[in-house]
Structures are given as C-alpha cells and as structure tokens.
Amino acid sequence: MTVVIGCGAGFSGDRTDAAGPLVDALLGYDAPRALMFETLGERTLAAAQLRRVQNPEGGDEPLLEAFLAPVLGDCLANDISVLGNFGAANPGAACRRIAELTSAAGFAEARLAVIEGDDVRERLGELDWTAWEGERRELPDAARVVAANVYLGAEPLIEALAKRAQVVIAGRVADPSLALAPLCHHHGWAMDDWDRLAAGALAGHLIECGAQVTGGYFADPGVKEVPGMAELGYPLVEVERDGRLVVTKPAGTGGLVTEQTVKEQLLYEIHDPAAYVTPDVILDLTGVEIRQIGRDRVAIHGVRGKPAPSRLKTTISFLDGHQGEAEISYAGPNAAARARLARDTLRERLARRCPPDLRMRFDLIGVSSVFDGDEMPWRESSRSTVEDVRLRLAVEHARREVVELATQELLALYCCGPAGGGGVRRHHEPRLKTASFLVPREQVTPTVVLNRGGEA
Structure with a gap:
C-alpha cells in the first residue's frame, strides 16, 4: 500500500x-x-x-x-x-x-x-533542564520568558x-x-x-x-x-x-x-x-x-x-533588551562615498553620545551588506560605480531610550549631511532571543x- x-x-x-x-x-x-x-x-x-x-x-x-x-x-x-x-x-x-x-x-x-x-x-x-549541546546560555529567568515549547x-x-x-x-x-x-x-x-x-x-x-x-x-x-x-x-x-x-x-x-x-x-x-x-x-x-x-x-x-x-528539545524565547534599526538612502554620482561618510560620521556620533556597551552594525546595502562590511575592507577599497546605496544601522541595548537615541542620530543626517540623504525609516522593538534546552521525555x-x- x-x-x-x-x-x-x-x-x-x-x-x-x-x-x-x-x-x-x-x-x-x-x-x-x-x-x-x-x-x-x-x-x-x-x-x-x-x-x-x-x-x-x-x-x-x-x-x-x-x-x-x-x-x-x-x-x-x-x-x-x-x-x-x-x-x-x-x-x-x-x-x-x-x-x-x-x-x-x-x-x-x-x-x-x-x-x-x-x-x-x-x-x-x-x-529537569539540561542545555542542548550547542547552547551556551543559562536557563533564562522565568520573568523574561515569553515562550517555552517542547x-x-x-x-x-x-x-x-x-x-x-x-x-x-x-x-x-x-x-x-x-x-x-x-x-x-x-x-x-x-x-x-x-x-x-x-x-x-x-x-x-x-x-x-x-x-x-x-x-x-x-x-x-x-x-x-x-x-x-x-x-x-x-x-x-x-x-x-x-x-x-x-x-x-x-x-x-x-x-x-x-x-x-x-x-x-x-x-x-x-x-x-x-x-x-x-x-x-x-x-x-x-x-x-x-x-x-x-x-x-x-x-x-x-x-x-x-x-x-x-530527552526532547525545548525552545525557550525570552526578552533581552531592545533593538532598533534605521536606514537612509544616497543616490547619484559618488553615492557610495557619501554613504561611507555618513556611516563614519554616525559611528563617531554614537561613540560620543551612547554608552560603550551599545552593540551596533552598519551595512551599505548595494556595496557591503549581508556580510559584515567592517570585516571586509577590500570591498570598500575598490572604486565603486554604484549609484544607489542605502545605509542601514542596527543597534541593540538593554535600555530602549539608548536605542531610540542611536536611530535618531541617523535621522539627523537629513540636514547634518552628507549631501543627498533621504528616505529615512526607523523601527524599535523588544529584543527576542532564543535558547535551546532538553527535558526528559517522561516529563512531557x-x-x-x-x-x-x-x-x-
């Protein structure tokens, strides 16, 4: 059959x-x-x-x-x-x-x-919890747990x-x-x-x-x-x-x-x-x-x-701080260079105004994105003919106000330059993380x- x-x-x-x-x-x-x-x-x-x-x-x-x-x-x-x-x-x-x-x-x-x-x-x-073999986190505090599903x-x-x-x-x-x-x-x-x-x-x-x-x-x-x-x-x-x-x-x-x-x-x-x-x-x-x-x-x-x-795998999802992202576009001649200047300016501003434990990442979408651009300098050393670049900032911190401040700094690039920036969007939300643990089958x-x- x-x-x-x-x-x-x-x-x-x-x-x-x-x-x-x-x-x-x-x-x-x-x-x-x-x-x-x-x-x-x-x-x-x-x-x-x-x-x-x-x-x-x-x-x-x-x-x-x-x-x-x-x-x-x-x-x-x-x-x-x-x-x-x-x-x-x-x-x-x-x-x-x-x-x-x-x-x-x-x-x-x-x-x-x-x-x-x-x-x-x-x-x-x-x-009776034990960590999954690839898990490096400890069992999260119950007050932060959003989901725990076997x-x-x-x-x-x-x-x-x-x-x-x-x-x-x-x-x-x-x-x-x-x-x-x-x-x-x-x-x-x-x-x-x-x-x-x-x-x-x-x-x-x-x-x-x-x-x-x-x-x-x-x-x-x-x-x-x-x-x-x-x-x-x-x-x-x-x-x-x-x-x-x-x-x-x-x-x-x-x-x-x-x-x-x-x-x-x-x-x-x-x-x-x-x-x-x-x-x-x-x-x-x-x-x-x-x-x-x-x-x-x-x-x-x-x-x-x-x-x-x-033992059965259990995914535990928990709240851990806040995350945000913001983007701005640069177009036309020399767009990639202007986007890099915006990134460097923004990095310096965040170092001055935000706590040192702010986690951040920059992507030049169209020039250096998906892979971390900071780890691939060869991409930016070459002369780019890209004429449409979007700068993306992603940040993470325990306090929402720090995340909002960081993305507001990108918004300020409208008039603080470099030239021709536009189309800003910002988004903030609680940071959800996951951890994997094992539980005895007979307890489920x-x-x-x-x-x-x-x-x-």
Whole structure:
C-alpha cells in the first residue's frame, strides 16, 4: 500500500495558493492521503506568544484562513486528512477558526483534534533542564520568558487520527512528525520500528520546507536553472509500507524534482548525517540512495533508524533588551562615498553620545551588506560605480531610550549631511532571543482534545 502526503506550506508567510494543485493531485490517487502545513519556526512561535498576550484569541497562524479556506472542503469531502502546526501559540483559537471554515464549507460536524502539552512556560521551575549541546546560555529567568515549547513527536497526532480526526491542529511539533503521523496511522508502523520510522521522518523532512525541494530555494540563474518559478509546484511524497519513498510534485506546475534538489533538501539543517535527531527516531542518512526514476520523480531508500532520544528539545524565547534599526538612502554620482561618510560620521556620533556597551552594525546595502562590511575592507577599497546605496544601522541595548537615541542620530543626517540623504525609516522593538534546552521525555505529557464543529 502507498500513502501519499502533500505539503501546502513550508513556513508562516508561504504562498497561500500552493495547496490547490496539491489537492487536485491528491484526488488522483487511489490511496490514503494527507495534506500537511508546516508554518512554525522558533521565532515565529515567540512572536505568536506575544500576540496571544495582546489578544487571548490571537497567537495562531495569521494566514490560517488563506491557507485552508480554498481547499478544506475538498479535503473533508474526499477523506484527505489535514495536519498542521498552524495552532502555534494558541491551538484552541486555531481550532475555533477552522470550525468556522468547516461550517462555511458545509461540514459543520467535521472532527477536529487539538494537540496540547507542548507549551511548558508555566512549568519552568518543575522540569529537569539540561542545555542542548550547542547552547551556551543559562536557563533564562522565568520573568523574561515569553515562550517555552517542547518539540512533540508524532504519537499524539497518530492518536488523533486513530480517533478519526479529519483536521489535526498542533502547536510545536517536530516538522517531520506531521508526515510521519499519517504514515504510521495508515501503514500500522510500530513506534519502535526504527527503520520504518526513519523512512517516515525522512519523508517529512524532504517535504517540510515546501517548495525548497521542488526548486524554489535551489534556483540559481546560470548555475541551477528552474522553470516556472512563479507557479512552483509544492511537493508530494509517496511512501510504501516498507519505507521506500518517491518525491514528486503535481503535473503541470512549475519547478522541478531532481536528484540535486532532493540532495540539497536532504542535507538542509542537518548537523550530523549519521544522527539526525527527531523526537520520534534518530536518522542515519549515511546510507541513503537517491535515484531519478522519471520526470519530477525521485526515489529514496536506505535510511536507517536508531531509538528515539530520551530527552526532547525545548525552545525557550525570552526578552533581552531592545533593538532598533534605521536606514537612509544616497543616490547619484559618488553615492557610495557619501554613504561611507555618513556611516563614519554616525559611528563617531554614537561613540560620543551612547554608552560603550551599545552593540551596533552598519551595512551599505548595494556595496557591503549581508556580510559584515567592517570585516571586509577590500570591498570598500575598490572604486565603486554604484549609484544607489542605502545605509542601514542596527543597534541593540538593554535600555530602549539608548536605542531610540542611536536611530535618531541617523535621522539627523537629513540636514547634518552628507549631501543627498533621504528616505529615512526607523523601527524599535523588544529584543527576542532564543535558547535551546532538553527535558526528559517522561516529563512531557501531550494530550489530544477531540472537537466536533469546534465544540469539545
């Protein structure tokens, strides 16, 4: 038996019309089918927690309706399971919004499941914390913590599907688990069948970033050409009971699925190819074989699995001072030189007027940006023919008034020179930082709340 899963979003802010072609393609399969939406990053979740503080009914995925409304009716009518971490900081609120969508689509009695238990902010003092291997910070003070969310695995999602949930709404679950859950549900894989679980987690990893595996993030003109970028097809993965899988995309859509696109996604965000850790299984990718078997069809096999980790990763987001940025443009002849003079003038002013612990960075966008210009003087020693340069200042400090003073100094360049500056913008906000810690698996107790039409 084959199980087919599509991914309609790879992050919050992704294209909202991508799921339509996926659902059309899923309707052509005579097999169990699921559609997943991966919309949650670590800072995305922290921002969602802040929105929930401002509005108790906020904190879920802002584009929820745009993602789901065009396809939800077809999914419900054709037994296509929908799973997503679009609950973010408020899965309950997302459930209520989805219930309105199901009702509008004519399915007022749709079965919705909410996964709870990832949010452990109120339990910081009672859990046994250890730092993740790459973490150098200490556990933040609870008063500064905005979000603390454990990466849940597939088990509560599998439980929800076993209870015949048609839409599964989660907060922080591991991205691959959104695909692994329907695979375990339909194939009947045991939660200690490590090779099969590894294959399912790999399937999820390959499609979790949406169009990255179908050419989007792969494209590089003149080096790696990708057709139809404006209408990229999002990925589908076909997974057999024995763990063999094929990555493809809807026919007639843009983009491409090749050995190269799959290899790039395979290694995306991988620390150790022999031990890629997920809550469900540890993947050994060193023996994976990838083979093109047709147009936009790539087969993958050979992944091995190791027992799941005893501790689960938890992302803790906390407030730590304030940050600000400001920009001003210089155009015309000698623009780069005038922008450099503005930068040097501003640096001197900040040294005079701001505390020495102000952290700052300057970018000459169009001449020296993305990489730190201060560390690459060769860029500025060459004669520039750029005639449109934007000077960006970024600052960070414990006190907001210091940040505001620093960006005001850039604003003052309007008349303090050099010549021709304009288009200033300024922005200030609290500084959110993240830290990664581990918590014992047995201390985390996810639950499944089954709803019908939004009512528990």
